[in-house]
Amino acid sequence: MDYSQFLFMKQEIGLLIVFLAVFLYDTFMPRKALPALPAVSAGLMLILTVLGFSCCLGGDAEATAFAGMYETSPIINAIKNVLNIGVVIVLVQSIKWANSDFMSVRRGEFYELLLVTLFGMYLMISARHFLLFVIGLESASLPLAAMVALDKNRYESHEAAVKYILTACFSSAVFMMGIALVYGLSGSLYFANIHTALAQSNSLMLVLAVAFVMAGIGFKLSLVPFHLWTADVYQGAPTSVTSYLSVISKGSAAFAFLVMLVQAFGAVYADVWEWMLYALIILTITVGNLFAIRQRNMKRFLAFSSVSQAGYIMLGIIAFNWMGVAALIYYILVYIFSNLAAFGVIGAIENATGKVSMDDYRGLSKTNPKLAFCMMLAMFSLAGIPPFAGFFSKFFIFTSAINQGSIAIYVLVLIALINTIISLYYYLLVVKAMYISDEAPAVANFRSAATERLGLWVSIAGVMFLGIVSCFYSSLLEMAKASELFFLH
Numbered sequence: 097m098d099y100s101q102f103l104f105m106k107q108e109i110g111l112l113i114v115f116l117a118v119f120l121y122d123t124f125m126p127r128k129a130l131p132a133l134p135a136v137s138a139g140l141m142l143i144l145t146v147l148g149f150s151c152c153l154g155g156d157a158e159a160t161a162f163a164g165m166y167e168t169s170p171i172i173n174a175i176k177n178v179l180n181i182g183v184v185i186v187l188v189q190s191i192k193w194a195n196s197d198f199m200s201v202r203r204g205e206f207y208e209l210l211l212v213t214l215f216g217m218y219l220m221i222s223a224r225h226f227l228l229f230v231i232g233l234e235s236a237s238l239p240l241a242a243m244v245a246l247d248k249n250r251y252e253s254h255e256a257a258v259k260y261i262l263t264a265c266f267s268s269a270v271f272m273m274g275i276a277l278v279y280g281l282s283g284s285l286y287f288a289n290i291h292t293a294l295a296q297s298n299s300l301m302l303v304l305a306v307a308f309v310m311a312g313i314g315f316k317l318s319l320v321p322f323h324l325w326t327a328d329v330y331q332g333a334p335t336s337v338t339s340y341l342s343v344i345s346k347g348s349a350a351f352a353f354l355v356m357l358v359q360a361f362g363a364v365y366a367d368v369w370e371w372m373l374y375a376l377i378i379l380t381i382t383v384g385n386l387f388a389i390r391q392r393n394m395k396r397f398l399a400f401s402s403v404s405q406a407g408y409i410m411l412g413i414i415a416f417n418w419m420g421v422a423a424l425i426y427y428i429l430v431y432i433f434s435n436l437a438a439f440g441v442i443g444a445i446e447n448a449t450g451k452v453s454m455d456d457y458r459g460l461s462k463t464n465p466k467l468a469f470c471m472m473l474a475m476f477s478l479a480g481i482p483p484f485a486g487f488f489s490k491f492f493i494f495t496s497a498i499n500q501g502s503i504a505i506y507v508l509v510l511i512a513l514i515n516t517i518i519s520l521y522y523y524l525l526v527v528k529a530m531y532i533s534d535e536a537p538a539v540a541n542f543r544s545a546a547t548e549r550l551g552l553w554v555s556i557a558g559v560m561f562l563g564i565v566s567c568f569y570s571s572l573l574e575m576a577k578a579s580e581l582f583f584l585h
Contacts, residue, residue, distance in 0.1 A: 102161075104161045105161070105222075110144045111211060112215065114137075114144055115208065122204030130203070134190065134194040141187055145181060145184055148180055162228075166228060172579075175347070175428070176218055178428055179217060179348055181429070182347070182436065185440075188554070189339070189439070190206070191545070202246060206243065209239040210340065212239045213239045213243070214236075216233065216234070217348035218232070218348075221351055223352070224287045226279075226360075237268070240345065241257050241261040241264060243333070244329060247333075252331060254332075255332055256332025259332075263325040264315070267314075273308050274308025277304060278306075282294055290360045290361070291361070294363055298364065306369045307372060309356070310357075310376070317409075318346070330342065331395045339435070342402045346428075350428060351425065354420075357413060370414065374508055377411065377508060377512070379407075381404050381407035381515045385522070388403075389518075393453055394442050395442065398435065407515075409424060409493075411497045412427060415497045419576075422569060423489075423496040426489055426569045427490075427492070433559050433562065434477040434485065435474070436555045438471060440548060441470050441474070443548065449540075456538040457471075460530040460537060472530065474555070475524070479519055480520075484560070485561075486563075497509055
């Protein structure tokens, strides 16, 4: 075996170094130094992110390793760096919570589990063989169940963890059944070999195999009708875990889903999985929006909002072109900033008062105007109101889909646009509660922690910056065009 192949895994090796540093710090440092562990973890991840962007901008060539099971390229490095940005923000926002009396005895567990899940997501993104993909998928999924259960004294956390682990096991079983059928049809687990073997196939077994594979990943992405675990898990998990689950896990699964569908099943796009994805997108966007309207708990509200957002992200996959790849990554980046800004406000209020109901946000602008302002910008961006970044992310992803040119895609985008209007209504419900409500404020004035404010302002800066600067999307588009992601077509 040529061990020099490991040198292609620069970001994975960097992440393992960060994990070992955090683990050794948590294990061997004296007790009085442990409160610095959250800051150390965030600092190390920030360094890894900066180094990752330097590699990405340095133009590292596309390369494969381990007999083609692993692939890296500038566009793959870019999505990993986008996830790193979200992780850094989550780590910064979670410092106060991690140093609370309740978490002091298990703060190391949170950071170690988080880094393990991120490593699994890296493998999913770079996998070009279903065996490596499954290893990454399970490495990303199983530790998340332990993270959801970190709040051991709350019944809701136990319930959420049980629901998540049962869902994860069931979805993995469905996914593995799909892979078994694919292997029976193609005789290989390599994406490229599967693509070649299925090029002339259009059997009922192939349709069933792709349906099982899409259902297995649909659970991870909380696509309708595989979304029923989402609201309960988001509500029961600690807020820092919920924010990580809502953006980082979803972003990695979306890109991995794109790569898998394009490279393994791209030859049967029009005949097999295009119409499946149409149905999933329409159901996901519509059901997510309709159920979000009814929610009063802010975490459940954002859970159904994330279900709807997953539908929009899928438009980048069904576009089946270079613009779709760039738009999907750009959408994930904007979604990370927007959603983490919202969760940053929710976390700050919950840590100070324990309140998470939308009714508790009435009159927030009178007592905590800065937090209300941050939440308002986050809601505007999630709703896609210009000139915030969410508007441009939706614009680019709609444009990439329309460029496909079929009548069906025009109908799909029209349905998505109508749903955007519906989403505007329920996002503005939060703004109305904060700014227009005549009731006495339920949350008294308080000063959030410096780290919470830092995470919030970074998120808001991303929402504002990406809304007025288009060079990042242009860079993603150039990397997508140079990538061999669609080399089989």
